[in-house]
Amino acid sequence: MELLSNPQQIWQFASQPWHWAVSGVAIASILFLLTWMGRSFGVSTAFRNFCHMAGAGKKWSFFNFDLKSEYWRMAFVFGAIGGGFIAANLLQSPEAVAISDATIAHLADWGVNYPEGHGFMSTSLFDIATPIGILLALAGGFLVGFGARYGDGCTSGHAISGLSHLQLPSLITVIGFFIGGLFMTWVIMPLIFG
Amino acid sequence: MRLLSFFAVGLLFGIIMTKSEAISWFRIHEMFRFESFHMYGIIGVAVVAGAVAIAVMKKFKIKTLENTIVSYTPMKLNVTRHLLAGTIFGLGWALLGACPGPMFVMLGHGFWIFAIIILGATLGTFAYGVVQHRLPH
Secondary structure (H helix, E strand, O other): OHHHOOHHHHHHHHHOOOOHHHHHHHHHHHHHHHHHOOOOOOOOHHHHHHHHHOOHHHOOHHHOOOHHHHHHHHHHHHHHHHHHHHHHHHOOOOOOOOOOHHHHHHHHOOOOOOOOHHHOOOOOOOOOOOHHHHHHHHHHHHHHHHHHHHOOOOHHHHHHHHHHOOOHHHHHHHHHHHHHHHHHHHHHHHHHHO | OHHHHHHHHHHHHHHHHHHOOOOOHHHHHHHHOOOOOHHHHHHHHHHHHHHHHHHHHHHOOOEOOOOOEOOOOOOOOOHHHHHHHHHHHHHHHHHHOOOHHHHHHHHHHOOOHHHHHHHHHHHHHHHHHHHHHHOOO
């Protein structure tokens, strides 16, 4: 343990990217914590809460519910924003995300000069300063929001929580995630960015 | 106090999602192109570890902090609905390289485009609430 003999080295250790197996167990620990706290792991319902807060419950029954039962999820979501802030500012790895050379070469064809956004976000394909960037953000968000609610859950609710509970509807939903994701990646995105 | 503990779990979630790189647009793109094992490893381990944790909690009837036992309300099986909804979600997930959890974490990173993405997701949720009775469930 000589490696971790002083605080700076401990900090460097904590700031390196994690192995996928460590990450998987860590994400499962969030599922465990929320389950143990009497809730189920799910993020997308937060969007329904936003609709409720904007007053949609007055006209559409889907948004008419007691927000009190959702306070915990709002606290969790605000925590996620804070966690992102902490990780980006205090625990940032020195190097950008190490994606595969094949992906880097393919993205170069789309004009992406890797790394962008420290390897976290393509700031050239999704440029907030351009109408196309904003349009893509709205369209992508719309699909995620609509699909998550229609399917009654997103990646956390179905792929992590639902599969952990061995639910067949969740497995079929996850298969759908991949049908849509592969079609977008291999057919639609080359048309937009290629 | 209770809300504060959920906020703390959220903080932990944001840090884990960053260090795992699962919030990276590039990691998701790479995953759908089958050019790396990284994301499949994360999801696979998370599901197996999660299933073990849930099974243990159910088997030993471990009480939650709300004094309930761990259970799951099953959804009514409707293959058309699940496949259709999943596909719509997947289209957006692959384009943005982010599902709902990462959207909030990325906002915390200071990628402001995610404020617009979250607005889009809220509009999509609203649209579902308006047309839900016309969709197969």
